[in-house]
Amino acid sequence: MSDDEQYIDPQENNVEVSEDESVVISDPRGLALPDDVLPDTLFILPVSSRPFFPAQVQPVMVDAEQWEDTLERIAEHPQAVVGLVYADKKTKDTPSVDEFRSIGCVARVHKAEKQNDKLTFLAQGVKRFEVVEWLSEEAPYLARVRYITDVKSNDDESKAYSIAILDAIKQLIRLNPLFSEDLRQYLGRFSFNESGLLADFAASITSADAEELYDVLATIPVQARMHLALTLLRKELEIARLQNEISAEVNDKIGKHQRDFFLKEQLKIIQKELGISKDDRTSDVETFQERLDGKTLPKAVSEKIQEELHKLSILETGSPEYGVTRNYLDWATSLPWGVHSEDNLDIKLAREVLESHHAGLSDIKDRIVEFLALGAHRGEMGGSILLLVGPPGVGKTSIGKSIAESLNRKFYRFSLGGMRDEAEIKGHRRTYIGALPGKFVQALKDVEVENPVIMLDEIDKIGSSFQGDPASSLLEALDPEQNVEFLDHYLDMRIDLSKALFICTANQLDTIPAPLLDRMDVIRLSGYIGDEKLAIVKQHLWPKLLKKNKLLKKQLNITDAALRHIIEHYAREAGVRGLDKLLQKILRKSVVELMTGEKEHINVGVKDVETLLGMPYFRPEKTLQGVGVVTGLAWTSMGGATLPIEANKVHDLTRGLKLTGKLGDVMKESAEIAYSYVFSHTKSYQKAPEFFDKSLVHLHVPEGATPKDGPSAGISMATALLSLAKGEPVRRGLAMTGELTLTGQVLAVGGIREKIIAAKRSKISEVILPEPNRRDFEELPESVKEGMTVHFAERFADVEKVVFNRSNNHLH
Numbered sequence: 001m002s003d004d005e006q007y008i009d010p011q012e013n014n015v016e017v018s019e020d021e022s023v024v025i026s027d028p029r030g031l032a033l034p035d036d037v038l039p040d041t042l043f044i045l046p047v048s049s050r051p052f053f054p055a056q057v058q059p060v061m062v063d064a065e066q067w068e069d070t071l072e073r074i075a076e077h078p079q080a081v082v083g084l085v086y087a088d089k090k091t092k093d094t095p096s097v098d099e100f101r102s103i104g105c106v107a108r109v110h111k112a113e114k115q116n117d118k119l120t121f122l123a124q125g126v127k128r129f130e131v132v133e134w135l136s137e138e139a140p141y142l143a144r145v146r147y148i149t150d151v152k153s154n155d156d157e158s159k160a161y162s163i164a165i166l167d168a169i170k171q172l173i174r175l176n177p178l179f180s181e182d183l184r185q186y187l188g189r190f191s192f193n194e195s196g197l198l199a200d201f202a203a204s205i206t207s208a209d210a211e212e213l214y215d216v217l218a219t220i221p222v223q224a225r226m227h228l229a230l231t232l233l234r235k236e237l238e239i240a241r242l243q244n245e246i247s248a249e250v251n252d253k254i255g256k257h258q259r260d261f262f263l264k265e266q267l268k269i270i271q272k273e274l275g276i277s278k279d280d281r282t283s284d285v286e287t288f289q290e291r292l293d294g295k296t297l298p299k300a301v302s303e304k305i306q307e308e309l310h311k312l313s314i315l316e317t318g319s320p321e322y323g324v325t326r327n328y329l330d331w332a333t334s335l336p337w338g339v340h341s342e343d344n345l346d347i348k349l350a351r352e353v354l355e356s357h358h359a360g361l362s363d364i365k366d367r368i369v370e371f372l373a374l375g376a377h378r379g380e381m382g383g384s385i386l387l388l389v390g391p392p393g394v395g396k397t398s399i400g401k402s403i404a405e406s407l408n409r410k411f412y413r414f415s416l417g418g419m420r421d422e423a424e425i426k427g428h429r430r431t432y433i434g435a436l437p438g439k440f441v442q443a444l445k446d447v448e449v450e451n452p453v454i455m456l457d458e459i460d461k462i463g464s465s466f467q468g469d470p471a472s473s474l475l476e477a478l479d480p481e482q483n484v485e486f487l488d489h490y491l492d493m494r495i496d497l498s499k500a501l502f503i504c505t506a507n508q509l510d511t512i513p514a515p516l517l518d519r520m521d522v523i524r525l526s527g528y529i530g531d532e533k534l535a536i537v538k539q540h541l542w543p544k545l546l547k548k549n550k551l552l553k554k555q556l557n558i559t560d561a562a563l564r565h566i567i568e569h570y571a572r573e574a575g576v577r578g579l580d581k582l583l584q585k586i587l588r589k590s591v592v593e594l595m596t597g598e599k600e601h602i603n604v605g606v607k608d609v610e611t612l613l614g615m616p617y618f619r620p621e622k623t624l625q626g627v628g629v630v631t632g633l634a635w636t637s638m639g640g641a642t643l644p645i646e647a648n649k650v651h652d653l654t655r656g657l658k659l660t661g662k663l664g665d666v667m668k669e670s671a672e673i674a675y676s677y678v679f680s681h682t683k684s685y686q687k688a689p690e691f692f693d694k695s696l697v698h699l700h701v702p703e704g705a706t707p708k709d710g711p712s713a714g715i716s717m718a719t720a721l722l723s724l725a726k727g728e729p730v731r732r733g734l735a736m737t738g739e740l741t742l743t744g745q746v747l748a749v750g751g752i753r754e755k756i757i758a759a760k761r762s763k764i765s766e767v768i769l770p771e772p773n774r775r776d777f778e779e780l781p782e783s784v785k786e787g788m789t790v791h792f793a794e795r796f797a798d799v800e801k802v803v804f805n806r807s808n809n810h811l812h
Contacts, residue, residue, distance in 0.1 A: 296338025390525030393575020527574025632716030635751030640758030661701030664709025714740030
């Protein structure tokens with residue numbers, strides 16, 4: 001025990017032991033003080049929220065069922081005291097004696113009342129005690145205790161602590177008046193000789209946690225206890241100050257809002273009295289009228305809007321019709337009636353913009369410049385619908401943006417992919433909840449001019465459902481003969497869309513409705529060859545990536561040889577989107593090395609590509625060779641591709657044709673036509689007809705998991721069958737495309753540019769094309785035709801001569 005702790009000693013403190021084993025501390029003058037006559041055995045009640053202090057007076061609530069009998073016995077005792085000990089209950093069960101703390105507070109019990117299943121009594125803290133021995137370790141708990149009395153001190157340090165605590169308590173009263181009445185009562189009976197009680201009271205009024213409060217209760221030296229209590233008070237003062245600042249700020253805001261509200265209401269009344277007030281309705285009408293200033297409205301539109309404005313002026317602001325009419329006028333007056341942006345008609349500038357944004361595609365740029373020149377000549381660009389068709393990643397959307405920039409027009413883009421509701425094109429009736437105008441009205445509102453460039457992306461992926469057919473709804477909007485008076489269902493007014501330039505994009509034409517396709521000016525983007533991809537990377541993709549990621553060329557450089565290696569072995573798709581992703585991967589991995597300090601600058605060469613990107617996706621293609629093996633050329637929505645075809649004899653037991661390779665109906669028909677043609681003309685091609693009489697022939701197109709269809713493999717299949725019948729292989733490095741008839745005519749096919757590019761990618765320099773496709777080949781850019789030997793065939797006999805006799809007939 002410390003010096004300040006004092007135990008009850010009968011010889012030194014005039015202690016007597018009464019018959020009921022109570023300890024009586026007598027006054028030196030022979031009188032026993034009532035507060036000092038306390039029993040040495042106490043019933044113990046657990047308090048779980050926070051410790052109880054000697055200077056504290058507070059209600060305590062306990063379970064009536066468990067403690068009612070015990071409290072009755074306590075109340076019958078002359079002193080009516082109970083021990084309150086802090087026990088941190090981790091469960092709802094009654095705590096064990098191990099969970100009780102050693103130091104507690106004895107308290108007198110006053111005014112015990114029972115309410116429902118709870119007993120409430122007023123506890124008045126009297127003195128500290130220490131549990132010496134547990135006489136009952138289960139509820140009701142009983143323990144032998146030893147009381148601890150504070151040593152009264154009048155030294156200057158204790159007085160200073162007392163003054164500091166009192167000052168902090170007074171400040172707390174001013175900041176938080178919640179306990180002001182209790183504080184004033186205590187301060188009224190405070191004595192400087194009871195410094196320990198002052199410390200206990202100061203700690204009890206704080207909101208500190210239970211462990212901090214128990215530290216104060218368990219600290220017996222008075223000055224040390226006063227120091228702890230003063231620390232808790234300072235924390236409480238800081239919390240109270242912060243709370244007051246927050247409250248003041250909130251009250252400030254609320255007060256300002258209330259003040260503004262009252263002033264506005266007063267202003268409305270004053271304006272009304274003076275006859276100059278404007279209600280919400282009048283304000284709305286004036287706003288809509290102001291929007292129409294400077295706009296040229298058609299007569300019918302002007303009359304309709306004025307009619308709606310009149311209706312708005314007489315409707316009650318709270319009625320549902322008012323909200324519908326207001327929304328309608330909001331849209332109708334926001335449209336750019338008669339407002340146009342000035343077109344840039346400088347054709348040279350337009351070409352410069354296209355050249356700066358795109359490498360390659362020279363034929364496409366020429367086609368666009370021709371279109372712009374024609375519009376410049378007649379003074380307006382409207383009246384046409386451009387359809388850009390090509391595989392993904394070839395730059396269809398970015399070309400649309402370039403056209404808008406070259407014309408100095410506003411640009412608006414929306415995607416039609418997956419659109420199934422025609423109301424998104426022509427709007428909803430305004431009587432429906434949440435009704436909106438169609439996309440074209442929304443576009444005009446956003447761009448604020450009547451002559452923007454509107455791009456309709458993915459027009460080949462538009463759908464239809466029970467909600468209508470959006471593709472059919474596009475006819476009225478896009479057709480130059482009809483869109484002068486386009487009718488939106490929401491506005492129910494005629495809108496002139498003829499000044500807008502529409503640019504659509506698609507990957508293929510098959511799914512676009514014929515009436516819609518008939519109104520479009522189709523421009524095909526077939527994809528890029530290796531040299532064009534290299535130019536695109538060097539001029540656009542790589543500089544753009546470096547700028548976006550804030551890198552300098554001297555920090556990260558990639559050689560032309562490495563780029564060619566990536567293009568040939570990793571990114572053979574028609575577009576450049578996949579190539580862009582590979583470059584991003586290289587950049588990410590390189591930045592890791594730069595940031596970790598492994599290297600200060602990186603130069604990516606051919607040898608580094610496999611380290612950064614892994615093994616090549618494409619190995620050098622080995623063109624299939626042998627008897628009955630032919631390389632065809634095919635077109636897909638992803639661009640051109642080589643299509644190897646194999647024919648083999650299964651057995652001589654029966655004749656017939658077996659087809660595999662996941663072929664579509666058209667290719668199955670082509671195979672049957674080729675088989676019939678070769679079967680019937682075997683004799684003319686120097687082979688006995690009995691080969692097909694006795695043979696089961698199997699025709700297979702490899703990559704059987706990939707669906708294949710389309711009219712372009714007829715002569716390829718016939719050549720494979722003829723090679724099998726003749727027993728002669730097809731010339732190496734030769735590919736072909738064309739459809740065959742039963743009479744041996746070679747018919748034209750589509751996608752010539754894509755197929756030629758696919759052949760060049762596969763290192764094939766000699767192709768056979770149908771004679772009707774000569775014009776398509778002649779129109780190809782020189783860069784595509786360069787290095788290609790092309791044979792044009794009118795009949796299959798021409799094909800046979802080229803394939804087997806090495807004839808130079810029909811050589812281009």
